[in-house]
Amino acid sequence: MMPERRDFLLKTIKSLGLATAGGLVWGGFIEEGRSAPLILRPPGAAPEKAFLASCIKCGMCVEACPYDALALAKPGDNKPVGTPYFIPRDNPCRMCKDIPCVPACPTGSLDKALVSDKVENGEIKLNIDLARMGLAVIDRETCIAYSGIQCDACYRACPLMDKAVTVEYMRNVRTGKHAMLAPVVHSKACTGCGMCEKACVTKKASIFVLPLKIAMGESSERYVKGWDERDEDRLKDVPEKVTTETPRSEKKPVDYLNEDVF
Amino acid sequence: MKKYKYLIARRITQSTVLFLFFAGNAFGWKILRGNLSSAKVFDVISLSDPFAVLQSFSAGASVTKDALFGAFIIFLFYAVLGGRVFCGWVCPINMITDAANKLRNYFQLDEVWKSWDIRRSIRYWAMGLSVVLSMILGVAAFEWISPIGMLHRGVIYGIGPGWAFVLTVFFFDLFAVKNGFCGHLCPLGGFYSLAGRFGFLRIGYDRDKCTSCMKCVDICPEKQVLHMVGRQSGAVISGECINCGRCVEVCDDDAVNFSNIYSKYIYK
Ligand code: SF4
Ligand code: SF4
Numbered sequence A: 001m002m003p004e005r006r007d008f009l010l011k012t013i014k015s016l017g018l019a020t021a022g023g024l025v026w027g028g029f030i031e032e033g034r035s036a037p038l039i040l041r042p043p044g045a046a047p048e049k050a051f052l053a054s055c056i057k058c059g060m061c062v063e064a065c066p067y068d069a070l071a072l073a074k075p076g077d078n079k080p081v082g083t084p085y086f087i088p089r090d091n092p093c094r095m096c097k098d099i100p101c102v103p104a105c106p107t108g109s110l111d112k113a114l115v116s117d118k119v120e121n122g123e124i125k126l127n128i129d130l131a132r133m134g135l136a137v138i139d140r141e142t143c144i145a146y147s148g149i150q151c152d153a154c155y156r157a158c159p160l161m162d163k164a165v166t167v168e169y170m171r172n173v174r175t176g177k178h179a180m181l182a183p184v185v186h187s188k189a190c191t192g193c194g195m196c197e198k199a200c201v202t203k204k205a206s207i208f209v210l211p212l213k214i215a216m217g218e219s220s221e222r223y224v225k226g227w228d229e230r231d232e233d234r235l236k237d238v239p240e241k242v243t244t245e246t247p248r249s250e251k252k253p254v255d256y257l258n259e260d261v262f
Numbered sequence B: 001m002k003k004y005k006y007l008i009a010r011r012i013t014q015s016t017v018l019f020l021f022f023a024g025n026a027f028g029w030k031i032l033r034g035n036l037s038s039a040k041v042f043d044v045i046s047l048s049d050p051f052a053v054l055q056s057f058s059a060g061a062s063v064t065k066d067a068l069f070g071a072f073i074i075f076l077f078y079a080v081l082g083g084r085v086f087c088g089w090v091c092p093i094n095m096i097t098d099a100a101n102k103l104r105n106y107f108q109l110d111e112v113w114k115s116w117d118i119r120r121s122i123r124y125w126a127m128g129l130s131v132v133l134s135m136i137l138g139v140a141a142f143e144w145i146s147p148i149g150m151l152h153r154g155v156i157y158g159i160g161p162g163w164a165f166v167l168t169v170f171f172f173d174l175f176a177v178k179n180g181f182c183g184h185l186c187p188l189g190g191f192y193s194l195a196g197r198f199g200f201l202r203i204g205y206d207r208d209k210c211t212s213c214m215k216c217v218d219i220c221p222e223k224q225v226l227h228m229v230g231r232q233s234g235a236v237i238s239g240e241c242i243n244c245g246r247c248v249e250v251c252d253d254d255a256v257n258f259s260n261i262y263s264k265y266i267y268k
């Protein structure tokens, strides 16, 4: 082999090696910073994965927000650097009617389609009530309303009062002669704005917003609520015949159920 | 004063851009809003960083028309103007690395120990790696670690521990590699080197006037582009020239000047 060619090859291999090493460190850093499951995004944010791919960290949404509710993550915030988020207890989303943060986004990471009603005569009608930034959950053990003390701070603070938070009358079993007026969150309406979390009177908020993925469970689509007529509609797209193949399902139920009994 | 004409002009444009972005957020001025990743001029024209958009695209994002158009304008601007005008005249990190270089010269560090020698082509590897990593990880990879974004966003929205990234660049340039970050590593610099390769603005060199004092080569942060100095007249053709004009102002013999791609000095 000619010496120059060998030299060239060696140099290329060396560069490739360095690039791989650099790539690994770099990639590791990104992976590290990406694991922030508790982050709350502005209204209309695309699902996290698509959001991270498209957000270019320009801060236009942050600048558009008249309440300074949004911030761009700094290194050390333990959130994907440069991407927008909000902390409800400090500064919740006020659910502006015109949602200024969404149209400001140049990349569509904040997607108008996710916060607008069906297009009517070519015009998009923004509707902040469709936002799903997260879901408020209540810790019944610290919420004072659940202890029988009257408090409806979150109920009153909620921009979707009586839809996202309702107050349920319950019998106070402890005293036996009082009522409890307890707040309940409804996931169909709650936008996750966090006004309730901000308003909560306990030392650490007893109602707080979590990202949907974390706050919500998921039941199989086959659990149909028989008392809800339309609930069966969900089965439309579910294939009728599904057999789950596991080592167990090969045996007869009588056999595998009794397997370890004797 | 003549010796610093372009340097002063550069510092003024760099800080003006930075200040206008800052004022956009802090006082709601409409001249420039957003940041170097994506901005709006007078709330009308949108501009985006073409390299960031390219990475976003590789990451699998569906790029909007707005962002694409903005990226196209910026790309066109630097492609036509030429070279790394962005690096020399807009990028805030340039002030940091220039400061490191100044200190380096002041303490004559290059005489104390030999600068670590790394290749200037790393920037192209880093550029390729940015795109590949974006594809694999599904995020704009360079934007996650870019000290440019860190510093720029930092000035506009508060920086926090982002200083660490900027300081790393400063110390890297001061102690490890001369012109280390901008001259060797930065993938955005690599991107603009390629983009501006055929641009209009060039540095022209006249061998007949040159006295071979080599002041221009000494001051140039991208020395390799001035390889013709002392040999033959010509112009800088490499896109790696950041068009800072330092060579022009330090030349006492008027042998180096801003020129254009059509000038007689362009040799093939
Ligand atoms: S809807 Fe209004 S308050 Fe909420 S993040 Fe957007 S701009 Fe801010
Ligand atoms: S405006 Fe869009 S792209 Fe810019 S920081 Fe906000 S979400 Fe990201």
Ligand code: SF4
Pocket: A135, A136, A157, A158, A159, A160, A164, A165, A185, A189, A190, A191, A192, A193, A194, A195, A196, A197, A209
């Ligand atoms: S329940 Fe809380 S988070 Fe949900 S919409 Fe109401 S105030 Fe917002």
